Amino acid sequence: MQLTGKITPESLMTLEAYSKWRKAHQREVIAHRKLRSVPLGEHVTVQFESEISMRYQIQEMLRIEKIFEEEGIRSEIDAYAPLVPDGGNWKATMMIEYPDENERRRELARLIGIEDRMFVEVEGHERVYAIADEDLPRENEEKTSSVHFLRFELAPAMRAAVKAGAAVKLGCDHTNYPAHVSIAPEALASLASDLR
16 A cells, blocks of 8 residues: 555555455554554544555445445545545544443433544643534534544644654543543654654
């Protein structure tokens, strides 16, 4: 899988080429995704995305759906490419997970607005709150969605601090889900590579 900085139809593998590549490299991509997955409390996981994870997602969708026509390929790129960080930010998929259906329904009602209360805090700098769900609203008056898409915009000084080794916390200050965690050094090293 060749990283180009921009996912285009021409930069993707054919279904045949991807099938061969997948057999040899799927474990590496899964390890990459696991490294960039940050649990926040018991019920929220934030998966920081990258060009690698989004290329893999697009290629997997093309493989599963057996999409090989240009219009279908473009549709998958349009859906997932916006989640690739652009050098000045981190982009992530936030998942809210409650195994029990009744508990999930109750908690999603209590967590309306949680996506706007997610933050990262670079050591020595102010918190940066997520810009959430830019593609479409994912909540209504009754409940929030169990999946949200987040973007954290980092000022140049914050990016420099992260690249220099500053600690970073991921957190939420929603009234019904207060939590924060220090991002592990290995994960942070991977996230630092997204920044310019």
